[in-house]
Amino acid sequence: MSNAEHGKSTSGITMRDVAKAAGVSVATVSHVVNDKPGARIGDDARRRVHEAVAELGYRPNALAKTLSQGTSRFIGLVADAIATTPFAGQIIHGAQDEAWKHGYVLLVANTDGNTAAEDEAIAMMLEHQVRGILYSTWYHREIVVPEALHQTDSVLVDCFADGSGLPAVVPDEEQGGRTATEELLAAGHRRIAFVNTTTPSPAQTGRLAGYRSALEAAGVEFDDRLVFAATPEQEGGYAATADVVDSGATAVFCHNDRVAMGLYDGLRERGLRIPDDMAVMGFDNQDVIAAHLRPPLSTVALPHYELGAAGVRRLLGLEPPSTADPQLIACPSIPRDSISVRAVHA
Secondary structure, eight states: OOHHHHTOOGGGOOHHHHHHHHTSOHHHHHHHHTTOTTOOOOHHHHHHHHHHHHHHTOOOOHHHHHOBTTBOSEEEEEESSGGGSTTTTHHHHHHHHHHHHTTOEEEEEEOTTOHHHHHHHHHHHHHTTOSOEEEEEEEEEEOOOOGGGGGSOEEEEEEEOTTSOOOEEEEOHHHHHHHHHHHHHHTTOOSEEEEEESSOSHHHHHHHHHHHHHHHHTTOOOOGGGEEEEOSSHHHHHHHHHHHHHTTOSEEEESSHHHHHHHHHHHHHTTOOTTTTOEEEOSBOOHHHHTTSSSOOBEEBOOHHHHHHHHHHHHTTOSOOOSSSSEEEOOOEEOOSSOOOOOOOO
């Protein structure tokens, strides 16, 4: 029985409905309905799509009729939480600006990590025949790629999936850790502590590697007694204060700005001044924290805006071929007032 016989309007029938009825993907329905040249679709699948279209009374909407060669001027961005985080929303801003520059409009879906919502968002974007999809997470990590991403050109942003075949753009964590440590070395410090996170991540290993390489390049011997583990929030930095002070360090590189904020509290309780008694370097450039501490926190920025922009360029084939994958985006230094230049030889 057709939808008309059921009394259901056919205007509400979507490609997803057709795909479900035919037992195929939304992309397959799109290719059949739009008669996309070169699409490799078996006769049986093509027949099932046509039968489902007829049974359900599906009619392509006005948007679909304007599409050329099965693509639109839309780029999709599916994010787990970046639209609601205080600084990672810059990924959307960067992607949106870059897309607009090249004549595309960004379609954004924030899924809050809900798998069903994620699948629905990707299906909707495929139905609108986006030029491709950026898939982003609010912190740098390895992911399991949603299967539907393989149905169109896709780029991973601030995340990666080894062996997936999908290109990725991520922060250069090691370079960022090296830059942070070099700032302290340039100020004359030689006994530099590092408060790292307890959470396994590319940031944990990359920033530590950068710290070590900067010390080595400066001829300063690495001392693992100056590396402390802390939970990656204000409480972790506060709890690490005693160890940092007791180590005899004159400067400390913190895994992130929240850890640095906790360290500020701990140092202040001990009557120690920043930067006179202890220089402090953060990471992330979480502006709501770093720029408003007293003194304002010197830090290294996660390049969220550039990650979004680079993701769009990679999707559109505008980036020069990269031998590195994931493609690494530099983390710039943001100097403020928590480091002062002085000669220290501890």
